[in-house]
Amino acid sequence: MSESQYCTFWVDGLFFGVAVSSVQEVLRYQPLTVVPSAPGAIQGLINLRGQIVTAVDLRHRLGLPPRTDGALPMNVIVRSRGEVVSLLVDDIGDVITPDAAPHGGLDLEPAPANVPSVVQDVVSGVLALPDAILLVLDADRAADVSVAPLPTGGTP
Numbered sequence: 043m044s045e046s047q048y049c050t051f052w053v054d055g056l057f058f059g060v061a062v063s064s065v066q067e068v069l070r071y072q073p074l075t076v077v078p079s080a081p082g083a084i085q086g087l088i089n090l091r092g093q094i095v096t097a098v099d100l101r102h103r104l105g106l107p108p109r110t111d112g113a114l115p116m117n118v119i120v121r122s123r124g125e126v127v128s129l130l131v132d133d134i135g136d137v138i139t140p141d142a143a144p145h146g147g148l149d150l151e152p153a154p155a156n157v158p159s160v161v162q163d164v165v166s167g168v169l170a171l172p173d174a175i176l177l178v179l180d181a182d183r184a185a186d187v188s189v190a191p192l193p194t195g196g197t198p
Contacts (some may be wrong), residue, residue, distance in 0.1 A: 048169075048176065050135030051118055054106040056161065057174050058131070059138065064120045064181040068134055071114035072097075083187040088117070088128055095119065097128040098185055105160045122185040129184060140169050140176070150178060 048059030049068065074086030074097055083103040088095050099115065101108060109115065115130035150167035157165075161177065164184040169176040 047137055047139050048178065049118060049137050050176065051116070051131040052133045052135065053100045053104065053131050057135070057176055058100075058165075058179045059135075059169070059176045060118065060120060060129075060179045060181050060184075062137060064122075066119040066121055066126060069117040069119065069128075072117055072128075081187045085115075085130055090119065090126070090128075093126065095126050095128050096185075097130055098187060099130040100184065101130075101132075103184065103187060104164070105158070120181040120185065122181045125185075127181075127185040129181075138171075138176075140171060153177070 047062040049062055049065045050057065050059045052058070069090075072088040072090070074088055076086045077084060080086075083098050085097045085099045085102075088097050097117070100106075109132065113132070115132065116134050117128040118131055118134070119126060119128050121127075150169060153162045153165050153168050157168075157177070164180055165177045166180045167178050169178060
């Protein structure tokens with residue numbers, strides 16, 4: 043496997059990484075402008091130095107519980123399908139290079155069956171690291187809110 047670097051982050055205790063080549067930057071919480079009638083995963087728009095960027099909440103996108111009151115998300119700004127999108131995450135980790143692990147290069151494995159299907163849908167695979175399992179996020183699939191899980195309950 044060629045050497046790859048991943049920008050890592052957490053969402054509801056899940057450890058994700060996205061290829062550094064897809065990441066534009068990482069930012070602390072930015073004020074959002076709400077978009078009426080937008081899908082629930084779209085938390086709003088942020089103004090990134092004059093560029094309007096859609097903010098997708100990965101918790102909502104993955105059908106996970108909302109953040110506790112007062113917990114502000116971080117922004118992982120990624121390039122997806124020619125656009126810039128902010129993925130709202132719980133916390134930012136480090137940039138890691140799995141090939142630098144002492145036991146040699148690592149290959150991407152399929153996501154285990156116990157990973158929820160909605161999470162499997164946005165990851166391209168997993169990497170077994172010495173002290174964690176890294177879910178390798180596909181930025182294009184994660185930013186695609188047209189396939190986000192529907193809220194439960196109510197009438198169809």
